Amino acid sequence: MECGIIGPPAAGKSALFSALTGVPLPEAGHSRRETQRGVAKLTDQRLVSLAQIAHSAKIAPAAIEYVDVPGAVVSSDKREPYPTAILTELRTTSLLVLVLRDFPLRGANPTAPAQDLAAVELEFIVNDLAVTEKRLERLAKQHDPLYRQEAELLERCRQTLNAEIPLRRLQFDVEVEKILRGFSFLSVKPLLIVLNISEDEITNADTRLANLRNSYTQDQTAMAWTAVSAEIEAEIAQLDEVEREPFRRDLGLGNPASERIMRAAFDLLGLITFFTANEKDAAARLIKAGSNALAAAYAVHNDIGRGFIRAEVCHSADLIRAGSLHKLKEEGKLRLEGRDYIVQDGDVIYIRFNV
Numbered sequence: 360m361e362c363g364i365i366g367p368p369a370a371g372k373s374a375l376f377s378a379l380t381g382v383p384l385p386e387a388g389h390s391r392r393e394t395q396r397g398v399a400k401l402t403d404q405r406l407v408s409l410a411q412i413a414h415s416a417k418i419a420p421a422a423i424e425y426v427d428v429p430g431a432v433v434s435s436d437k438r439e440p441y442p443t444a445i446l447t448e449l450r451t452t453s454l455l456v457l458v459l460r461d462f463p464l465r466g467a468n469p470t471a472p473a474q475d476l477a478a479v480e481l482e483f484i485v486n487d488l489a490v491t492e493k494r495l496e497r498l499a500k501q502h503d504p505l506y507r508q509e510a511e512l513l514e515r516c517r518q519t520l521n522a523e524i525p526l527r528r529l530q531f532d533v534e535v536e537k538i539l540r541g542f543s544f545l546s547v548k549p550l551l552i553v554l555n556i557s558e559d560e561i562t563n564a565d566t567r568l569a570n571l572r573n574s575y576t577q578d579q580t581a582m583a584w585t586a587v588s589a590e591i592e593a594e595i596a597q598l599d600e601v602e603r604e605p606f607r608r609d610l611g612l613g614n615p616a617s618e619r620i621m622r623a624a625f626d627l628l629g630l631i632t633f634f635t636a637n638e639k640d641a642a643a644r645l646i647k648a649g650s651n652a653l654a655a656a657y658a659v660h661n662d663i664g665r666g667f668i669r670a671e672v673c674h675s676a677d678l679i680r681a682g683s684l685h686k687l688k689e690e691g692k693l694r695l696e697g698r699d700y701i702v703q704d705g706d707v708i709y710i711r712f713n714v
């Protein structure tokens with residue numbers, strides 16, 4: 360799964376990318392011209408405990424790939440269209456992380472996060488509208504009823520976009536959503552707003568974020584908000600793991616930004632975590648909330664999905680409390696479930712299958 364990191368120039372996108380992925384910051388004054396990609400893993404204490412219980416040789420945490428695109432000139436004071444190459448990179452992402460500058464920067468304008476947010480939203484709306492209209496023009500020449508559903512969908516998109524409303528606020532049927540996906544619209548993607556504040560303002564983070572949120576008076580469907588101090592988070596990500604926590608405490612920083620952002624991303628995408636654990640590995644796996652045991656089996660491996668017989672399921676909290684699978688069975692907490700069982704966040708699943 361890919362998340363794009365976007366935002367006005369010098370908002371701290373690359374600093375946030377470093378904080379999330381642990382890739383070191385570029386030298387001061389070197390803004391990157393090319394896209395960079397990196398993987399962030401979510402450290403999960405539950406997974407560590409499960410690995411101990413199962414004597415797993417390896418731990419495979421849940422992961423997200425982040426894409427840091429260079430600063431397109433879209434901000435409240437300057438507006439140039441996003442280069443096509445950047446848009447192409449963003450289209451394949453599942454979610455956009457929008458970084459907004461709320462720290463003073465020498466040689467830059469005073470901060471205006473609310474205006475920057477509006478500018479980026481407008482940019483996406485304009486882009487999506489162009490795609491919509493181009494396709495509608497083509498469809499107007501087609502009289503095949505095959506295209507009716509698509510034309511209706513696009514007409515609805517056009518009206519919404521013309522009213523300067525991002526597409527993420529619309530509800531779509533499953534069928535229609537499939538067609539929609541083909542267009543890779545930008546304004547339809549869930550949006551995680553990250554207000555990048557100065558390290559001197561950490562204690563005021565909540566207030567600053569509340570100010571921004573209150574100024575956004577529109578519907579907030581598929582949006583989430585958080586405040587970070589990206590540069591300091593990036594520096595901490597370079598420390599040895601044992602040094603990080605004391606350092607955070609001294610500075611009055613809360614949970615690591617990487618964790619907060621990853622969890623917010625999972626929420627926005629409607630993903631939950633389930634675990635598998637054996638001697639080979641203990642893995643945290645992501646799946647859409649509401650998925651059944653069969654889908655979970657397929658998420659582990661196609662063969663396991665195909666050969667699915669049944670699942671043995673328990674909650675990770677119960678297993679960790681019991682301390683062993685044997686004890687858990689004695690307590691009668693390991694359940695037998697069929698393919699239609701709806702997976703719950705934090706479940707540990709042992710899939711029986713034959714190939």
Ligand SMILES: Nc1nc2c(ncn2[C@@H]2O[C@H](COP(=O)(O)OP(=O)(O)OP(=O)(O)O)[C@@H](O)[C@H]2O)c(=O)[nH]1
Pocket residue numbers: 366367368369370371372373374375388389390391428429430431462464555556557558587588589590591
């Ligand atoms: N004080 C402070 N400065 C920051 C913070 N984050 C970034 N900066 C500074 O802001 C400038 C831009 O940071 P980058 O991370 O390169 O921003 P960017 O959005 O990737 O910039 P472009 O890719 O060039 O658009 C750099 O000089 C950083 O040192 C922060 O949390 N606090």
Ligand SMILES: [Mg+2]
Pocket residue numbers: 372373374390391428429430
């Ligand atoms: Mg950058």
